[in-house]
Amino acid sequence: MKIDRRCFLSFIVGGAAGTALSPLPWKITDDLSIWSQNWPWTPVPPAGETSFVTSTCTLCPGGCGISVRKVDERAVKVEGLKGHPVNDGGLCILGLAAAQLLYAPTRVRGPLKKVDGAWREISWADAIKEIAAKLADLRAKGQPQSVAWISESDRGTTAELCKRFLTVYGSPNYFRTPSIQDAYETALYLTQGQRAMAGFDVAQADFVLSFSSGLIEGWGSPAYMFRARNAMRQNGGRISQVEPRLSKTAAKADQWVPIKPGTEGALALGLVHVIIAEGLYRKNFIDSRSTGFDALKQIAGASYAPEAVSRLTGIEAKTIVDLAKAFAGAKKPLAVCGRGSGRIPGGLQEVLAVHCLNALTGSINQPGGVIAVPEPEYIDWPEPEMDAVASRGVQQPRLDGAGRDGFPLARYLLNRLPEAQTAGASAPVQALFVSGANPVYSLADTQAVAKAFSKVPLIVSLSSYMDETAAMAHYILPSHAHLERYEDVPAALGFPKPILGLSKPAVKPAFKTKYVGDMVIALAKAMGGPVAEAFGWESYEACLKQTLGNAWDTLVKNGYVVDAKFKPGEFETPSQKFEFNNPALAKLPAYAAQRAPGDEKSFPLTLIPYDTMRLASGPIGSPPFLVKALEETVLQQNTALVDVNPATAKDLGLSEGSAAVLSTPKGSARVKVHLFDGIMPGLVALPRGLGHTAYDKYLAGKGVNTNALISPVEDPGSGFEAGWGIRANLTRA
Amino acid sequence: MDSALIPKGVKRCSIGQFALWIAVVGAVLLWGVWAMLLCYFRGLNQTNMNNAYGFALWIWADLAVIALGGGAFFTGLLRYIFGKDELKHIINYAVLIGFICYSSALLILAIDVGQPLRAWFIFWHANVHSMLTEVAFCLTCYFGVLTIEYVPLVLENRQIDRLPFFHNLTHNMHGIMALFAATGAFLSFFHQGSLGGVSGVLYGRPFGFRTGLLVWPWTFFLYTWSAAACGPCFTLFITRITEMATCKKLVKDSVVELLAKIAGWMLLTYIVAKIIDTVYWAAVTAPAMGLTLMDFYSNNPGSAYGLWILIAEVGVCGVLPAVMLVAPGIRSNPSMRFIAVTLAVIGACLNRWVMVLQVQAVPVLPFEGWFGYMPSWQEIATTILPVAYGIILISLSYRYLPVFPQEQELNPIEGGK
Amino acid sequence: MDQQNGNTKKYGMVIDLDKCTGCGACMVACMAENNVPFREDDTDKLLSVSWMRVYRLGNGKPFPQVEECYLPRPCQQCEGHAGHSPCVSVCPATATDYDMRTGIVSQIPTRCFGCRYCMAACPYHVRQFNWWDPIWPDGMERMLNPNVSVRMRGVVEKCGFCFHRYQLATDKAYLDGRRELEEGEYQTACAQACPAGAILFGDLNNPTHAVHKIAQPDSTHGGRPRNPKAFRLLERLGTNPKVYYLSSKEWVRKAGDNQVQRTEQTPKA
Numbered sequence A: 001m002k003i004d005r006r007c008f009l010s011f012i013v014g015g016a017a018g019t020a021l022s023p024l025p026w027k028i029t030d031d032l033s034i035w036s037q038n039w040p041w042t043p044v045p046p047a048g049e050t051s052f053v054t055s056t057c058t059l060c061p062g063g064c065g066i067s068v069r070k071v072d073e074r075a076v077k078v079e080g081l082k083g084h085p086v087n088d089g090g091l092c093i094l095g096l097a098a099a100q101l102l103y104a105p106t107r108v109r110g111p112l113k114k115v116d117g118a119w120r121e122i123s124w125a126d127a128i129k130e131i132a133a134k135l136a137d138l139r140a141k142g143q144p145q146s147v148a149w150i151s152e153s154d155r156g157t158t159a160e161l162c163k164r165f166l167t168v169y170g171s172p173n174y175f176r177t178p179s180i181q182d183a184y185e186t187a188l189y190l191t192q193g194q195r196a197m198a199g200f201d202v203a204q205a206d207f208v209l210s211f212s213s214g215l216i217e218g219w220g221s222p223a224y225m226f227r228a229r230n231a232m233r234q235n236g237g238r239i240s241q242v243e244p245r246l247s248k249t250a251a252k253a254d255q256w257v258p259i260k261p262g263t264e265g266a267l268a269l270g271l272v273h274v275i276i277a278e279g280l281y282r283k284n285f286i287d288s289r290s291t292g293f294d295a296l297k298q299i300a301g302a303s304y305a306p307e308a309v310s311r312l313t314g315i316e317a318k319t320i321v322d323l324a325k326a327f328a329g330a331k332k333p334l335a336v337c338g339r340g341s342g343r344i345p346g347g348l349q350e351v352l353a354v355h356c357l358n359a360l361t362g363s364i365n366q367p368g369g370v371i372a373v374p375e376p377e378y379i380d381w382p383e384p385e386m387d388a389v390a391s392r393g394v395q396q397p398r399l400d401g402a403g404r405d406g407f408p409l410a411r412y413l414l415n416r417l418p419e420a421q422t423a424g425a426s427a428p429v430q431a432l433f434v435s436g437a438n439p440v441y442s443l444a445d446t447q448a449v450a451k452a453f454s455k456v457p458l459i460v461s462l463s464s465y466m467d468e469t470a471a472m473a474h475y476i477l478p479s480h481a482h483l484e485r486y487e488d489v490p491a492a493l494g495f496p497k498p499i500l501g502l503s504k505p506a507v508k509p510a511f512k513t514k515y516v517g518d519m520v521i522a523l524a525k526a527m528g529g530p531v532a533e534a535f536g537w538e539s540y541e542a543c544l545k546q547t548l549g550n551a552w553d554t555l556v557k558n559g560y561v562v563d564a565k566f567k568p569g570e571f572e573t574p575s576q577k578f579e580f581n582n583p584a585l586a587k588l589p590a591y592a593a594q595r596a597p598g599d600e601k602s603f604p605l606t607l608i609p610y611d612t613m614r615l616a617s618g619p620i621g622s623p624p625f626l627v628k629a630l631e632e633t634v635l636q637q638n639t640a641l642v643d644v645n646p647a648t649a650k651d652l653g654l655s656e657g658s659a660a661v662l663s664t665p666k667g668s669a670r671v672k673v674h675l676f677d678g679i680m681p682g683l684v685a686l687p688r689g690l691g692h693t694a695y696d697k698y699l700a701g702k703g704v705n706t707n708a709l710i711s712p713v714e715d716p717g718s719g720f721e722a723g724w725g726i727r728a729n730l731t732r733a
Numbered sequence B: 001m002d003s004a005l006i007p008k009g010v011k012r013c014s015i016g017q018f019a020l021w022i023a024v025v026g027a028v029l030l031w032g033v034w035a036m037l038l039c040y041f042r043g044l045n046q047t048n049m050n051n052a053y054g055f056a057l058w059i060w061a062d063l064a065v066i067a068l069g070g071g072a073f074f075t076g077l078l079r080y081i082f083g084k085d086e087l088k089h090i091i092n093y094a095v096l097i098g099f100i101c102y103s104s105a106l107l108i109l110a111i112d113v114g115q116p117l118r119a120w121f122i123f124w125h126a127n128v129h130s131m132l133t134e135v136a137f138c139l140t141c142y143f144g145v146l147t148i149e150y151v152p153l154v155l156e157n158r159q160i161d162r163l164p165f166f167h168n169l170t171h172n173m174h175g176i177m178a179l180f181a182a183t184g185a186f187l188s189f190f191h192q193g194s195l196g197g198v199s200g201v202l203y204g205r206p207f208g209f210r211t212g213l214l215v216w217p218w219t220f221f222l223y224t225w226s227a228a229a230c231g232p233c234f235t236l237f238i239t240r241i242t243e244m245a246t247c248k249k250l251v252k253d254s255v256v257e258l259l260a261k262i263a264g265w266m267l268l269t270y271i272v273a274k275i276i277d278t279v280y281w282a283a284v285t286a287p288a289m290g291l292t293l294m295d296f297y298s299n300n301p302g303s304a305y306g307l308w309i310l311i312a313e314v315g316v317c318g319v320l321p322a323v324m325l326v327a328p329g330i331r332s333n334p335s336m337r338f339i340a341v342t343l344a345v346i347g348a349c350l351n352r353w354v355m356v357l358q359v360q361a362v363p364v365l366p367f368e369g370w371f372g373y374m375p376s377w378q379e380i381a382t383t384i385l386p387v388a389y390g391i392i393l394i395s396l397s398y399r400y401l402p403v404f405p406q407e408q409e410l411n412p413i414e415g416g417k
Numbered sequence C: 001m002d003q004q005n006g007n008t009k010k011y012g013m014v015i016d017l018d019k020c021t022g023c024g025a026c027m028v029a030c031m032a033e034n035n036v037p038f039r040e041d042d043t044d045k046l047l048s049v050s051w052m053r054v055y056r057l058g059n060g061k062p063f064p065q066v067e068e069c070y071l072p073r074p075c076q077q078c079e080g081h082a083g084h085s086p087c088v089s090v091c092p093a094t095a096t097d098y099d100m101r102t103g104i105v106s107q108i109p110t111r112c113f114g115c116r117y118c119m120a121a122c123p124y125h126v127r128q129f130n131w132w133d134p135i136w137p138d139g140m141e142r143m144l145n146p147n148v149s150v151r152m153r154g155v156v157e158k159c160g161f162c163f164h165r166y167q168l169a170t171d172k173a174y175l176d177g178r179r180e181l182e183e184g185e186y187q188t189a190c191a192q193a194c195p196a197g198a199i200l201f202g203d204l205n206n207p208t209h210a211v212h213k214i215a216q217p218d219s220t221h222g223g224r225p226r227n228p229k230a231f232r233l234l235e236r237l238g239t240n241p242k243v244y245y246l247s248s249k250e251w252v253r254k255a256g257d258n259q260v261q262r263t264e265q266t267p268k269a
């Protein structure tokens, strides 16, 4: 065979054409690419009818209005409700990630009972029957007061139902988890005689002096504070942030004044001193609307002169004087306190000092000032009939000593409960209900809390999630998630007007859960007798509808009712004036700067926990999106980073990213070092909201729980939790 | 055993020895294949690339082997178009090395993309503005050309050549080889250039960006030039390595010297152009984007990208080998010549490294720091995979094909066969 | 394109850094809106997908003069020169496109074959690669938004100014018999969510829109802002972005662009 050039070329061309014309390779190639675009393991969300449900977010006490976007029966996204007085369309990072909580793998899918250390499913009927039987037992033994209930809130129908249950059952031991609200409410009561919540008219103020309050770190109603802060700055207002660390609030403030932690109250008194000494206070308010001014003068006497305060706080005397002049010179100054998001504890004296500062400038119940927002009064149920056991039970002293001898001002002192439970030979709490709270994670010295809880023979958790407290419980009676239930939202924390919101079910409950309100009613009915009689409602929804009366329809439609024309009430003290002094105030010990517990020799540094919007630090654990949104200066893999001043780090031989051991008198943890010029030398800062042991793999085991490293501090005089930090040491790992 | 396949008049090691050698290299190849499968089935998370380092070791290897494979087109150009007939004694090997380089490049690209099954979208949905499109088209076409250039060599195997069909086919292919050489040179000019364009057009990346001529940045021309300069150096480098491995002289010094001389002049002219480019970029282009030369070479951890790298690339591996190859006295010394071509090869690799990796390491947003990257073992294994494959292909070709026309003459076998 | 033609929109953002609190809500709003996947460990930001990223900038000064600012960074929707965005012009497979009608740079994940050239081209690290298969824990896939397709492993994704919302808005307008969208009718998820109201979104070509009034883009100078408080990231590169930032602080404005005299090295976040 002879091949010439032409033959060769036709061979080449023919071969190529033949291959190209055969459909097989092309078909396979195309099919493979289509397959790669539709991998069966990559989900394709089903399309459907879009609808929106107007509701109120209950993930924190912020009271934001939400609009839940649904596609058919799926809740796809939670968005802010436009026009809502609190958040007007905006929403915080947690509220936005709420669908992840709804569909979280960590949801408890039905009632559980712990048998030999393992969870076993149980029916609702059996669970309630068994728990009712145990409660009946305690009642029969004449110990109804040994039943306690812990929750984050003591307002609204749900909290009232729980309290009512305890009352007719015979226990005074309802507990609200500690926060700066305890001190704020007490301060308002002592000086103004008003049983009210503190609202802050930040939007209308023109100078906000914040004592370590994280106005944009979740303090008060987070979304409202964001908007209010912008509004006031837009109008030319200024913010001075007094804080040991350059928090986001400090960074965005007009002035940052670093201060030794724990001495915020001393600075407030120092400012009071200057304002009085220079005669900068509002004379008309002091003269006509206050009493006891001389006592204040005395309290903020020579020992709070600028030089003395400078030594205490580490702030230059001139800065103190300037700050006082700027504050008193503003038209509508407002001083706020409560560290971080307001969940970091602080003492009553500190709040009182700051409150007096507001009073000196007349910023009380005035536009741009501190507003006493009355406690909601829409719940008006008939007094329950109590039998003898119950009457005797509720007369028993509270287990935490609140409202008695030592601490007449306090309503709840949950911080004192762990010690009470472990101190004596017999454990006073025999049964414990926990709803909307996660004390095993969130109380200081979590080890002591866990130890105390281990001495409770019956713990019933009503959590929707497998949190740390639920993990310790004997029964979990899971509540609906917040997008699956009706619930009244009696206030928006720190919002300067009374506002009532309604949380509505956006989707049907996904699991075999029961809302706390319904569970209480069912439990009461199972108990029979006077307990059952106190709960005439058929369901929680019926109870809520009846309670809200006329407001119901508006609430269902708009999601909220606000008293737009609200005017703060008059002072209700005996003098009808703002009392800088009265017998109850006089009994309080003198203010003293609060030192961090621990020995300074072995613990040369001070640990301060801090809040960030990107972590939920309350009873809810952060959903995956929040952990994902964390900065790499906060968490790396499973290790949390501590902020340390470069000078301090140098002394300790640590550099950026060094592995280190953070130890305190309460324990130690492995951390990494982040050098941060925005923290005072000698301090170590650690974010709150990490270090969970429960929840899912997206949260558990990441970072350190600050509460495990700090110890509780009892505020002298009030008994409130005041442990804002602890002595610490940081060593190379 | 396989003696019937071995070209006449040359001596090869025993089949056992050869099999052992192939087994050793084959093991490395299998390690690479394993890593490749991991990348396919588990995805590119097997690498240490990240969102700042989207191009990494592989793209560097790709650009480097293509630059070094440039010996094929340039030697072809010299031989077939410029009539440097002497180069016919090394053209086979240049083509073989080029074939290995280009097939490796395609293999690496097929691992590197996140969705290999639809990598053909680059042809189907081609974007004419993209340098990568140009690369893909020219690269594929040129690989076809190289295949056509390599096939006649395969057909020259003693047993295949005995079949009249293949014998005639080979003859005809040789007849039109000049056409393919011209096509190859044309295609190479564009894809080498467009590879240079890959970073040169990135106007968001001041380190890589270059102004230029018409639609092409200066790097377009510099890449083609450097491939023409360093590709032949690589051919010489591999030839020398082969000679060392086989303990034989395979190509006459006159041939080697000729190619070295041409490469030397190419390198010298290239490096002058490169220096002018660098100065212009440092003095005009970068400052217009708000940056100074030292922004690109300072403040990075461990001085991984200090000025040293520029000096190494342009001076030690550029000017120095260029001068060595151009100076007849140094060039004619085999050891010095080998050092020079080695430096030139390193220089080309360094240039590609800098233009791929440093481009991404340099912070562009003023509030970011340098980005670090260290390849994972999977990346290293898959990068070594083509090296192993190349060694195997060279070994097989050397054993069974008349790759070196001068081998017989230079290594006469005593006592027949 | 024809700037006079009323149909030519140039959607853009003005982000007020004085208002931004660094809270991260925009990041999560975007993730929830656009089905952005998450992983057990998402702390390596160079491996994690987030279409919006909030940077933390420092003025580089020691305690106590240190200052911080937070800078949210969506895709800058660069127009480049005549629509030759840095990323669009390089994509070999036309998997990303500059839409002349809206000025939005799209990304088509099913077209993308993962060559990552666009990532190398984008100076803002906007483009991110799906190194892993996206996996939602059992049940959580119920939250996925059907308006946005979930991306598969091996492709690049990025912010597209919530383009599906544009489509939904135009569809609605069409049904209402309108040809023009009202300001605010098409909003991105991040702008909608921001509790501080720091993100404004609208048509930069429309003189009645807030974004135009605030940024005052100078069309004779490639859209450079005339508002002295406004700046764009890396203005000098000529990427011609449609995201404008506002800051009253000079160091922040300087941190947004390379200055030939880099006076201080800002700390790496």
Ligand SMILES: Nc1nc2c(c(=O)[nH]1)N[C@H]1C(S)=C(S)[C@@H](COP(=O)(O)OP(=O)(O)OC[C@H]3O[C@@H](n4cnc5c(=O)[nH]c(N)nc54)[C@H](O)[C@@H]3O)O[C@H]1N2
Pocket: C095, C096, C097, C106, C107, C108
């Ligand atoms: N990035 C990205 N690219 C895409 C897609 C995507 O989703 N993302 N989708 C793809 C798909 S599915 C499609 S169909 C294409 C659409 O891409 P195109 O076909 O380019 O669609 P249009 O952009 O609508 O442009 C149509 C043009 O036709 C003009 N026109 C309108 N009516 C008439 C008429 O009666 N006569 C004439 N002569 N002209 C008229 C319009 O003014 C307009 O200029 O885009 C594809 N490309």
Ligand SMILES: Nc1nc2c(c(=O)[nH]1)N[C@H]1C(S)=C(S)[C@@H](COP(=O)(O)OP(=O)(O)OC[C@H]3O[C@@H](n4cnc5c(=O)[nH]c(N)nc54)[C@H](O)[C@@H]3O)O[C@H]1N2
Pocket: A037, A038, A044, A045, C110, C146, C147, C148, C149, C150, C167, C168, C170, C171
């Ligand atoms: N407003 C508006 N409407 C239009 C047009 C327009 O330009 N504007 N254009 C019209 C035209 S030309 C066309 S072709 C149609 C297109 O209309 P459609 O075909 O509806 O196109 P898309 O909305 O782009 O995508 C549809 C859905 O496909 C899903 N999807 C995306 N990628 C994948 C995948 O890889 N696998 C699977 N299984 N699903 C995937 C996404 O979830 C998305 O919701 O729209 C028409 N309607």
Ligand code: SF4
Pocket: A057, A058, A059, A060, A061, A062, A063, A064, A091, A092, A093, A094, A095, A096, A221, A222, A223
């Ligand atoms: S601030 Fe509180 S109430 Fe508002 S969205 Fe966030 S979690 Fe919900």
Ligand code: SF4
Pocket: C019, C020, C021, C022, C023, C024, C025, C026, C027, C054, C070, C072, C193, C194, C195, C196, C197, C198, C199
């Ligand atoms: S949501 Fe708004 S305030 Fe929060 S980080 Fe984003 S832009 Fe800033």
Ligand code: SF4
Pocket: B204, C075, C076, C077, C078, C085, C086, C087, C088, C105, C121, C122, C123, C124, C125, C126, C127, C158, C239
């Ligand atoms: S920011 Fe990056 S991804 Fe966005 S358009 Fe510009 S270059 Fe492209």
Ligand code: SF4
Pocket: C090, C091, C092, C093, C094, C095, C096, C111, C112, C113, C114, C115, C116, C117, C118, C119, C155, C156
């Ligand atoms: S990664 Fe995808 S979008 Fe980016 S350039 Fe490659 S094909 Fe285009």
Ligand code: SF4
Pocket: C029, C030, C031, C033, C034, C051, C052, C074, C075, C158, C159, C160, C161, C162, C188, C189, C190, C191
């Ligand atoms: S515009 Fe849309 S896609 Fe872009 S960052 Fe904002 S929410 Fe995400």
